[in-house]
Amino acid sequence: MRKVLGVDIGGTKIRMGVIDETGNVEVDEQVPTLFPLYEYLEQQVLSMLARHPEIDAIGIGTHGFVDPKEGRIIYSAETLPGWTGTNLKEQMEKATGRRVEVENDANSAALAEAKFGAAKGYSRVLCLTLGTGLGGGVIWDGKLLSGGPHGGAAEVGHMILHPHGALCACGRHGCFEQYVSGTGLRRRIKEAGLDIAPQDLFVEAAANPQAEAVVEGFTEDLALVISSIQAMLDMEVVVIGGGVSESAGLWWDSLMKHMEPLLLNPLEVKVAQFENEAGILGAALLVLDQA
Template sequence: MANVMGVDIGGTKIRLGIIDAEGNILYDEKIPTQFPLYPYLEENVLRILAEFPDAEAIGIGTHGFVDPKEGRIIFSTEALRGWTGTKVKAQLEAASGKRVEVENDANCAALAEAKFGAAKGLERVVCLTLGTGLGGGIIWDGKLLSGGPNGGAAELGHLTLYPRGADCACGRKGCYEQYVSGTGIQRRIHEAGLEMTPLEMFQSAATDEQSNQLLEAFTYDLGIVISSLQAAFDMEMLVIGGGVSESAEYWWPQLIRQLEPLLLNPLDIQTAKFGNDAGILGAALLVLKGK
């Protein structure tokens, strides 16, 4: 089949690419996120389509709550200001004359890992994206579990870990996101009176007791998150991606040690194969035939 366009929209940059049916990225471009977002997106999509007119369709992964049927942004934080309510699918289909599908970015990452990546060939997979926040994606019987009346299915980052815990951007307290995301780890470092990045904390844990305590608290909480998700979904594999996963060499043994007594059954846990490519590949998979 012909190629498709994949677009990954984040708070600081937008990545646009042309991808073939085997998941090869034939063209790749990053541009800074600018506002108002929709006209800027349309302008750049049409510019690239002019160079690759054979691209059959456009898949878009974006931060926020998405109605995938209508391709509309139900809610987005100030990271993508003015994005809430945008009818991306209808507007971009009218402008481009091509089929457009829109999904949450963490769902796109899960789709990429299940189709081409760490969980290739598996039917039930949970993906966690540990970045600035905590994204979640679920593959259920080979298909993406998404949507819902509020576009909030698989918002795993907003399950409650500690009732009456740390304030979350969603307006509630104690969400998973506030303990195992990069932002959550940084908050705990600051509360401990330390001045270092999460990576520096992980690296110094072997020789510094305070850093080690923070690492142990992070891996224990992540273990609770994983075991709770296993109880809900009984997945074949859990895949961990996002920026925090890039430092997994420093905390993976502690996670496995803390996780073992928490699991109901043995579970295969892997780091994501595609890293930063997962978003754009998953967006493309929204529109690749035979996905």
């Protein structure tokens, strides 16, 4: 049975998993993200290969705009300093002697949910990853919508929700991810004059009208995001993952309430099946499947 290495690169940690073709994670390791990133990543991957020589290919999911054909990082924000312009596929294939494929991390997570998770059996899927920012992955007729001349396909987090709104890391104002993400929640909490952590907001909302108003604003904007993308893609299902989704049970009813009058057609909305494992599973699928 084939075994591959799935690598998920985040701003604070790198996760690596040895995964077989059934999606079974046989080895799962995590290290902190250190810089310079490429040199450090190569050391970690070579160490894993030395311990698991049966690995025959490597899939890598990473933050940023990615050219999946060339395996090059077209643009990455300061979350991963020095990462922009890295020829990751070329360099890693030369260092390891294995086939390497590279993709945006949200796209990788979408592959995992479509193959093994909440979107299994659907052909048109939107995955939204609500973490520090807002990631998007689209499966279109069973295939990943990816790439583009600037590596920006399906970067739904940088569509405009509120013109002239909050400043985004991309340099524009009012992007989706400034309102439906962990960053957006922190700003909303601050603007409301509340002194609570984002992870405590949804519990607090049950007894605090100010916190409840923040949650209502968040779910209304998320409903607007979903309905706007539906008008463009007419997807069958939306899968919501990322750190913010871990508290979905506390805000799901509010989201459904706001979505009902906005949807053009019926739409299934689900919580992601995979949380921590989505990144490495999706990265592995880059080399297990013809993604």
